[in-house]
Amino acid sequence: IGSRVNLERALRPTDRLGGHFVQGHVDGLARIVSFENQASGKLLRVELPQPLLPYVVPQGSIALEGVSLTVARIAGNQIGIALIPHTLASTTLGEARIGDALNVETDLLGKYIARQMQFQKEEGLTEGKLKSLGY
8 A cells, every 4th residue: 555556548449559558467577687777768677487488579568567668688588678767757667676576467469379379289270170261
């Protein structure tokens, strides 16, 4: 109680999409490994749980503490996120410290693709499937 959180108004159906899809679902927890000062802000490095790694790609989207961000780099089970001064000043990420746990939401589109690929592997291509598709 009393902790600050990151909130953003929901997107209306008539709004233009100018960022990533973030639903507010928590897929897991990341642990802050380091902050590195950069000319344009800080590079945040976090360690992700192994099950989340397939859903993370360089220049892909990820949400930490509900903040939509872009993955700058991946090395093993750690990812780097470039945080600009505005993000540090206007979100709780500016208050985060090494060792803190952060809520993670991985990319929604990646999760959908992985789920569809799972079904493709299970079913495979059969004569019956081809016939049902009109071949």
